[in-house]
Amino acid sequence: MAQKEENLMEKIVSLAKRRGFVYPSSEIYGGFAGFWNYGHYGAILKENIKSLWKQRFVFDREDMFVTDTSIISNPKVLEASGHVSNFGNEIFKTQVGTGEDTVTTHLRAETAQGIFVDFKNVVDTHHPKLPFGVAQIGKAFRNEISPRDFIFRQREFEQMEVEYFIKPNDWEKYFETWREAMSNFAKEIGIHAHEFEVPEDDRAHYSKRTIDFQFDYPFGRGELWGLAYRTDFDLKNHNLDYIDEEVGERMVPHVIEPSLGVDRTLLAVMASAYQEDDLGGEKRVYLKFPKIIAPIRAAVFPLLKNKPELVSKAREVYSMLKKDLPNIEFDDNGNIGKRYRRQDEIGTPYCVTIDFDTLEDNTVTVRDRDSGEQKRVKIENLKEEIV
Numbered sequence: 001m002a003q004k005e006e007n008l009m010e011k012i013v014s015l016a017k018r019r020g021f022v023y024p025s026s027e028i029y030g031g032f033a034g035f036w037n038y039g040h041y042g043a044i045l046k047e048n049i050k051s052l053w054k055q056r057f058v059f060d061r062e063d064m065f066v067t068d069t070s071i072i073s074n075p076k077v078l079e080a081s082g083h084v085s086n087f088g089n090e091i092f093k094t095q096v097g098t099g100e101d102t103v104t105t106h107l108r109a110e111t112a113q114g115i116f117v118d119f120k121n122v123v124d125t126h127h128p129k130l131p132f133g134v135a136q137i138g139k140a141f142r143n144e145i146s147p148r149d150f151i152f153r154q155r156e157f158e159q160m161e162v163e164y165f166i167k168p169n170d171w172e173k174y175f176e177t178w179r180e181a182m183s184n185f186a187k188e189i190g191i192h193a194h195e196f197e198v199p200e201d202d203r204a205h206y207s208k209r210t211i212d213f214q215f216d217y218p219f220g221r222g223e224l225w226g227l228a229y230r231t232d233f234d235l236k237n238h239n240l241d242y243i244d245e246e247v248g249e250r251m252v253p254h255v256i257e258p259s260l261g262v263d264r265t266l267l268a269v270m271a272s273a274y275q276e277d278d279l280g281g282e283k284r285v286y287l288k289f290p291k292i293i294a295p296i297r298a299a300v301f302p303l304l305k306n307k308p309e310l311v312s313k314a315r316e317v318y319s320m321l322k323k324d325l326p327n328i329e330f331d332d333n334g335n336i337g338k339r340y341r342r343q344d345e346i347g348t349p350y351c352v353t354i355d356f357d358t359l360e361d362n363t364v365t366v367r368d369r370d371s372g373e374q375k376r377v378k379i380e381n382l383k384e385e386i387v
């Protein structure tokens with residue numbers, strides 16, 4: 001079993017490189033431990049994961065604001081937040097400025113602090129009533145002692161975080177709301193997550209409750225995301241408060257924090273999607289991405305590359321689909337079998353082939369990635385077929 005799972009990791013790493021999802025950083029110079037680059041399909045997949053998160057965690061709600069704060073901040077921010085003592089050697093030191101004006105500070109280890117530090121700005125600008133939340137997607141840096149397991153533990157990674165500000169008595173209710181939102185998000189992107197109630201001894205000292213969402217990675221079960229009730233710890237550290245206009249009193253809001261790592265999510269999505277089967281007597285590998293995050297929604301092929309009438313019809317269909325659907329690819333390389341194999345490996349749900357019959361009856365072949373089944377569809381109905 002352990003052997004098989006180890007192989008799975010190797011297979012994913014090799015597919016990720018071969019097909020342009022993830023490359024080792026600085027590869028031509030021997031790589032650099034803890035750093036990775038996303039290639040064409042990986043970068044699109046990552047973008048799709050982030051925009052779905054933003055849709056579900058921000059735009060589908062009415063109580064959320066978005067922010068995008070700086071990675072490097074005044075050193076006082078990290079002192080006040082307890083980061084220097086919390087993350088210790090694990091934060092990257094950096095120098096800002098030159099000569100006598102040089103300031104030593106650190107790269108942020110989580111996106112959360114930018115949100116807390118801007119709390120007053122958000123309140124002054126938008127005058128939100130409690131509860132409300134602020135969301136941020138951005139890079140975080142930790143000088144991990146042993147970066148490992150592909151993109152699971154990196155030194156530079158990305159987070160999608162929400163700080164949700166509440167009245168203290170409401171914490172259980174909103175903890176539950178966010179637990180459910182995270183669990184639904186996992187399902188929507190095809191991940192089976194396990195919820196783990198973190199015991200008091202293992203929680204950060206300021207957290208009254210934490211749930212880790214864990215995933216069975218090929219190397220074993222590990223943390224995917226965290227959900228924490230951070231009490232009033234952060235706002236108090238920064239001496240920030242809020243006037244509750246309903247009762248005309250100053251108070252310090254409490255915080256529920258759903259924190260999701262983008263890279264771990266992408267790894268879990270790839271591991272969950274990875275499939276091998278026999279199709280038409282041939283072994284194949286495919287990534288069974290949910291349509292909503294697949295890097296390419298459909299690929300359009302002319303059956304033969306050297307028949308101008310097929311190529312121009314295929315280009316016409318391709319342009320038509322591109323108008324309304326995300327990421328449609330045109331492919332006329334190699335033979336049709338090779339194109340299917342390539343699209344299977346990048347997880348494209350549909351392949352659309354234009355052949356000689358198309359020129360007669362305006363129908364195309366649509367092949368379903370998961371079953372390999374093909375059917376004829378009228379061009380006028382094609383969009384609904386793959387939407």
Ligand code: ATP
Nearest residue numbers: 144152153154157223224225226259260261263264
């Ligand atoms: P771990 O215990 O695995 O080190 P953590 O508890 O320190 O993780 P948090 O501080 O809760 O992680 O960070 C929130 C999220 O950021 C994690 O759930 C994870 O998805 C992601 N994350 C944290 N550290 C890394 C890392 N080194 N590489 C990639 N993602 C990370």
